Amino acid sequence: MKLRIDSTRCQGYGECLPPAPGLIELDEWGYAQLLTVELTADQEPSARAAVDSCPNSALRLER
């Protein structure tokens, strides 16, 4: 699985950070920045939680 971000949708709410601290960080302006794209199996649950947390659907998982 891959974690993808649509930068045109990220509004910098920061909601994705708590569910997936090792996968995402916020840059100095508050926008989400992926730390990894290719997910291992044990990273998938937290990635999915991050996807679900975004109020603007900026994150998604891709097979």
Added chain:
Amino acid sequence: MTVIHTPTPSGTPACVLGPTPDQVESLAAYRARGGYRADMAPEELLARVEAADLRGHGGAGFPTVVKLRAVRDGAGTAVVVANGEEGEPGSVKDRWLLRARPHLVLDGLTHAARITGADRAYVYLSDPAAAAAVRDALGACDPDPALRVEVVRTEPAYVAGEESAVVRRIDGGPALPTAKPPRPFERGVGGAPTLISNVETLARLALLASDAAATGTVLLTLSGGGLPAAVLTEAPYGVALARLAADHGVLPPSGVLMGGLFGGLLPPSALRLSLDRDLLARAGTGLGCGAIRFLAPDECPVSVAADAVDHLAVESSRQCGVCVSGTRALRDTLVALSEGRCDADGLAALSRWAQGLPGRGACGLLDAAARLAGSLLTGFPDLVDAHRSSPCPTCAATPPSGGHRLRVPVPVPVPVPVPARDPVPNAAATSVTAALPHSPAPACVG
């Protein structure tokens, strides 16, 4: 006024510029040169594209054969697009090509449609003169009765020629980039696999089909460097930048802006590099769309970097928050540097952004801005250091103006073939004086 130089000292044919680049090529003239040939099997042409290693001339240099095959093999009936939207301020070759040799582009588009199985084709552009030339060409001849060709206009903008913006505009939306994937070859216009090809690339596809020399050269827009006028020319791959500069009368430059705004700002030592994709990539730069701006001997690279990034900050489509914030921060910090008020923290931030921002926007605009800043730091360390301690008088005299100094005017080919005259090696483009005579539409093929 931009002048057209039909080189070349080494005798390399100017296959895309053609013998009369200051004129609009008529249907008769194009056919006399072997154009609109319909007896070329798509498979044979594809083999020629592969053997010649034809690459995209829009900027990325992607192998054309890979794109053609991917679109041909995609699910559904393909769509082909001639991309003539030239957003780089320092490039004129695409608009010149559409204005002067519209049949060459339409012929290439027709061949691309045959290879991919497309039944719909678009010519996408913003330049009104180019649009008129293409419409006149389509009025003079229907390239292929099985293919519907439509001209789609957009507003000129830096990002309007980016491939996902092209798809969005043709589908009726704004000419703004979208997140990838999917890429247009997978899902493009109306959801169909879509070939979006730069007009020079299509011109070379048509030349390959007509047995002409088609690769081995590249259209270039040269500007700055104390040149009295910008130059549109065609040069062979492999020529050294120093040789190119000398051949066209460029004064010893204080730096080189490569590949439009995508190849970074390089120090004078870059003149030893040659027009070679691999070599330029190894040097961390690239030819991009073939626009090379030499900095005049008395021009300050810091002020040019600030101005170029100012242009990108203005042209950001403001869809991605990181691009709005990133281009603004890069611009403000470079302006501070040009005004002698950038501290160590500012320089550290520039360095951090140069590393971390590329790849974060939906399109490449932010990458270009980051590369300009990064290349300034690595290529001109002493100059950057000097700017920290005291204001630069050259920078003060040339503050950022949205990249105004980077713009190059497009040559205006004359529409009616003039009687034979003595060849003029440095023929200046002249203004349009008359419209193309309208003629009934003969079939070009069959």
